[in-house]
Amino acid sequence: MREVYLDNQSTTQIEERVYQEMLPYLQENYGNAQSMHSIGAKAKDALEKARGQVAELIGAKENEIYFTSCGSEANNLAVKGVAEAYKEKGKHIIVSGIEHFSVLYSARRLGQEGFAITYLPVDKYGLVSPEEVKNSIRDETILVSIQQANPEIGTIQPIEEIAHLLQKINAERRAKSQEPIYFHTDAVCTAGIIPVEVNKLGVDLLTLAGSQFYGPKGAAALYIKKGVRIIPQIDGGIQEGGRRAGTENIPAIVGFGKAAEIAQNEMGENYQKMFHLRDRLISELPKKIEYLYLNGHPEKRLPNNINFSVEFIEGEGMLLFLDEKGIYVSSGSACTSRALKMSHVLSAIELDPAIAQGSVLFTLSKYNTDEDIDYVLQEFPAIVERLRAVSPLYNYFKKTGKRKVAGPGTDYEHEHEE
């Protein structure tokens, strides 16, 4: 059976050159980078080489890269670490409502500890309005955290524009000897996929993760601009300049570094390839399936993201049938989330819940081909048809031409509450 992996937002396959680079660090070069002997030195060299590779990918300096175990950890460190460092200056933080849970829950935790949190709304495409950011700023604001792109709907945010307006506000603040507002962006979906340059973006902190661009799981990084203070979230050692304790995961970090180097060298080619496949699926699938809606922004969009809502059916059923055909995707429906909650992103763009339940997310990698897209175009319509045949919503629509929306208030609704 043909296997088509289209869940690259969850994780990517480790690339062969990355794998080869990592191997010696699993057995021969097993040292601890902090040891004062030759074996430790080899690990230390590898660590610093990787730091350089990652720094280069995002146009940062080596001493501004702090390795973490994953993107979630880096986001926690950014949000909580900055909040704790500057809490004497103010206790207000701004995040968008469609951030990754590692940012949202970090903010929520700070909210429980006495910080005021503003959750910015987004428009129907998932875009944050810079104007709205500006209007939310208070004297006590110390941090703004907005993702560069959304993993689920692929919408790319106007980070430069937001940075620009923050710089203006910060200039005024400096004139009054006030602390500036720090700007963090979660670039997990973008780094290694589209050009990401910290100075051009104008951010103070940036999160990236190697497993998104053919590196291994277990290595990510937080860029912290020189001069920004941060309180470590893992105490206990001198690693990472004292900002992140713990023995460094050298094999994973080596892989992360190599993946960053490859991504940088081959970005244009990979971008074009995925862009072409993305647009094929976006333009051709609606010709084969009726009542199909694209979620996210049509143009300001990641080159590897396709998110459709298929009306009248639910996402998990599609996932199961696609899986049977060897096509691996994900969905934002309540049923596919282990918490049985509809995706907070689809809620935030105010998608009709009945339509949001039918969301299917295809995320591409550089390994996908035109044949993969052909295969999806060939197999998916019949799956949709099969599920619609069982759907009371579809049958009602076919019979009456009207859309049936059952109101809330059933006993069932309560069972879904946590």
Add this chain to the structure above:
Amino acid sequence: MPFYSEKVLDHFKNPRNVGEIKDADGVGEVGNPVCGDMMTFYIKVKENPSGESLKDNLLEEVKFQTFGCGAAIAVSSMVSEMAKGKTIEEALKITNASVAGELGGLPANKMHCSNLGADALHKAIEDYLNKQKVTK
């Protein structure tokens, strides 16, 4: 797909008794698309000549339509099979636990789907019984 048992997958992929009964004696609808699941059950009831009350009447036909996840569809299919040919009284005894049991278990976070299936069937029966009270 290790998430569901073979039996659940079989009922999901080949659901039994899908459809609508045009002149149904009872219709029951539960759930709502906001939560992700919605089920409609249709029943056709045949009088039981040796029966003493309405509850002895037989579910001659049971059909359903379901909007929902794999478990919701599998549960609907199983409920329809369990109820078909049974008396009303017997069908009313189908419980959430017995449906899940017949399916060889459901993942913990999908157990609520089985509640929904039995509820929809019972609602259709209730609808039938109410209609009988009005006409007789």
